[in-house]
Amino acid sequence: MTTQDAQxxxxxNSETRGDDADSARASQHQVHTIPSQEAADYxxxxxxxxxxxxxxxxxxxARLRAESxxxxxxQLNKFLVTNYAGCHAVEQDQEIFxxxxxxxxxxxxxxxxxxxxxxxxxxxxxxxxxxxxxxPKSIKEVWGPVFEGNAETYLEKVAEIGPHEADLNRDxxxxxxxxxxxxxxxxxxxxxxxxxxxxxxxxxxxxxxxDDPAIWERCDASTEEADRLLEELIPYYRxxxxxxMVSAWANSGLPASNVAAxxxxxxxxxxxxxxxxxxxxVWALSNHPEQSALVFTDPLLWAAxxxxxxxxxxxxxxxxxxxxxxxxLEGVRIPAGAGxxxxxxxxxxxxxxxxxxxxxxxxxxxxxPHLAFGSGVHLCAGHWAAKTSIGQIAVPMAYKRFPGLxxxxxxxxxxxxxxxxxxxxxxxxxx
Amino acid sequence: xxxxxxxxxxxTQQTLEVAEGTTLMRAxxxxxxxxxxxxxxxxAMCATCHVYVRPxxxxxxxxxxxxxxxxxxxxxxxxxxxxxxxxxxxxxxxxTEIVVDIPAGQL
Ligand code: HEM
Ligand code: FES
Numbered sequence: 001m002t003t004q005d006a007q008x009x010x011x012x013n014s015e016t017r018g019d020d021a022d023s024a025r026a027s028q029h030q031v032h033t034i035p036s037q038e039a040a041d042y043x044x045x046x047x048x049x050x051x052x053x054x055x056x057x058x059x060x061x062a063r064l065r066a067e068s069x070x071x072x073x074x075q076l077n078k079f080l081v082t083n084y085a086g087c088h089a090v091e092q093d094q095e096i097f098x099x100x101x102x103x104x105x106x107x108x109x110x111x112x113x114x115x116x117x118x119x120x121x122x123x124x125x126x127x128x129x130x131x132x133x134x135x136p137k138s139i140k141e142v143w144g145p146v147f148e149g150n151a152e153t154y155l156e157k158v159a160e161i162g163p164h165e166a167d168l169n170r171d172x173x174x175x176x177x178x179x180x181x182x183x184x185x186x187x188x189x190x191x192x193x194x195x196x197x198x199x200x201x202x203x204x205x206x207x208x209x210x211d212d213p214a215i216w217e218r219c220d221a222s223t224e225e226a227d228r229l230l231e232e233l234i235p236y237y238r239x240x241x242x243x244x245m246v247s248a249w250a251n252s253g254l255p256a257s258n259v260a261a262x263x264x265x266x267x268x269x270x271x272x273x274x275x276x277x278x279x280x281x282v283w284a285l286s287n288h289p290e291q292s293a294l295v296f297t298d299p300l301l302w303a304a305x306x307x308x309x310x311x312x313x314x315x316x317x318x319x320x321x322x323x324x325x326x327x328x329l330e331g332v333r334i335p336a337g338a339g340x341x342x343x344x345x346x347x348x349x350x351x352x353x354x355x356x357x358x359x360x361x362x363x364x365x366x367x368x369p370h371l372a373f374g375s376g377v378h379l380c381a382g383h384w385a386a387k388t389s390i391g392q393i394a395v396p397m398a399y400k401r402f403p404g405l406x407x408x409x410x411x412x413x414x415x416x417x418x419x420x421x422x423x424x425x426x427x428x429x430x431x
Numbered sequence: 432x433x434x435x436x437x438x439x440x441x442x443t444q445q446t447l448e449v450a451e452g453t454t455l456m457r458a459x460x461x462x463x464x465x466x467x468x469x470x471x472x473x474x475a476m477c478a479t480c481h482v483y484v485r486p487x488x489x490x491x492x493x494x495x496x497x498x499x500x501x502x503x504x505x506x507x508x509x510x511x512x513x514x515x516x517x518x519x520x521x522x523x524x525x526x527t528e529i530v531v532d533i534p535a536g537q538l
Contacts, residue, residue: 092460092461124474127474128474131474131475131476131498132498134476135476135498135501135502136501136502136505137501137504367536367538368538369468369470369479369538373470375470375472376470376471376472377471377472377473377474378472379470379471379472379474379476381476383476383477384476
């Protein structure tokens with residue numbers, strides 16, 4: 001029965017939504033039905049410049065939302081959906097908008113189909129076993145202390161590097177995100193560098209629409225290393241279960257091949273995004289000193305700061321779906337078998353949903369649902385883990401350790417990407 | 432047909448006729464009922480589908496599972512002994528009519 005006195009570990013914090021992981025999904029489908037141009041009765045946005053998208057996608061998103069929020073983009077061979085209502089509608093209907101997209105490089109990259117490329121009920125069979133590991137209580141009570149220890153370790157390293165040389169991405173965000181994932185998955189003795197190498201190789205494979213053999217070679221080598229480790233870990237966890245994700249999967253009755261596919265999905269999707277959120281938050285707070293002052297005086301606001309940063313500069317900008325039949329979305333007729341790009345980063349700046357200030361960073365904005373973690377059955381499995389490990393632990397601890405932590409304007413920062421977007425380097429300094 | 436009545440914090444009510452097998456969350460989201468977000472699609476992973484069930488219907492409800500219990504603690508609005516997750520309540524032969532109150536916030 002109801003236990004009213006029980007406390008949510010997140011009590012007082014705001015909600016966020018989940019996201020997902022695979023990298024490559026964005027650029028993947030090469031082989032769909034290409035709607036014939038003469039017969040096109042849908043808007044075509046042939047002006048979209050893919051290189052410009054990767055350097056700063058937001059002006060392009062704004063024009064797409066204003067002109068044609070559901071539009072065929074020939075350069076990407078898919079319909080981009082850029083407004084909130086359209087993205088939300090796609091997420092609510094997995095029968096029409098399937099995650100099982102054709103020609104999925106994701107499946108090729110990790111050697112089998114993970115949950116993110118399945119619809120229910122197959123999706124749910126893969127995902128349900130790890131949901132208990134990833135609910136707030138386990139994340140807070142079991143994993144919180146582990147995440148704290150990892151943050152501590154790498155803050156020491158940042159201190160050794162010092163305020164003239166430190167790069168928050170390279171020296172803190174990257175190793176913390178990697179070690180957190182190693183622990184949460186239960187990968188035991190693999191190194192931070194090895195898991196980063198696997199993650200990057202899988203992500204490159206997922207994006208390898210041009211079939212570059214060198215990329216497949218690196219990806220296949222990583223798949224083999226990860227599979228070999230899992231061949232040992234799965235029987236081990238059957239004998240010695242613990243609170244980790246691999247343990248939950250190993251004891252779920254799922255075939256080992258499903259477990260391996262989903263572990264590799266998690267390695268690809270559970271590292272870069274939390275890494276980007278460490279730097280996104282510090283960059284956003286550093287550029288909004290009045291708001292950081294509020295957060296420093298009221299720690300309950302860390303949750304709002306995380307939630308607003310993940311909305312404002314969403315680490316996953318777009319993910320794919322495919323229509324199973326002809327349908328009408330936001331008044332636009334879309335043929336069967338068409339590739340769909342769900343551009344959540346654009347939906348998260350939609351004035352129709354967030355008001356005129358949608359493009360601003362504002363931790364005090366009225367709470368509205370956003371799509372940075374996706375929505376619906378594929379809502380990011382790791383959303384509580386990310387909120388906790390980054391929003392409640394890694395970033396607040398960095399400010400505590402280094403008073404006056406801020407972007408170092410003497411050195412250059414860099415952003416990259418649109419499908420996956422984040423800071424590739426963030427020089428920081430402190431008092 | 433079975434019915435679900437959703438009551439907004441300002442007192443306005445909306446009654447939906449629904450098919451057996453649907454959940455209170457799914458019916459609300461498909462019909463655009465304000466105030467039920469349901470962002471995890473019904474997996475008891477988000478607590479954005481929190482509702483207060485009117486006491487006269489409490490008898491007909493399934494027990495609160497451990498997962499639901501844990502997530503109800505994370506709901507944005509105050510948890511009471513009428514609190515449930517709308518995604519965990521299915522309309523079926525045992526439950527053909529229900530009235531719920533929607534909390535002021537889910538996020
Ligand atoms: C701030 C950090 C994160 C962001 C922004 C994010 C974003 C997302 C998004 C947008 C999706 C849905 C993609 C789709 O529907 O196609 C997703 C799914 C997923 N994410 Fe995350 N993610 C984050 C952190 C994590 C972490 C730490 C983990 C590790 C446990 C993780 C594991 C997953 C998994 C396994 C899925 C697939 C879920 C499914 O198919 O049901 N994510 N994530
Ligand atoms: S829809 Fe997420 S808990 Fe009910």
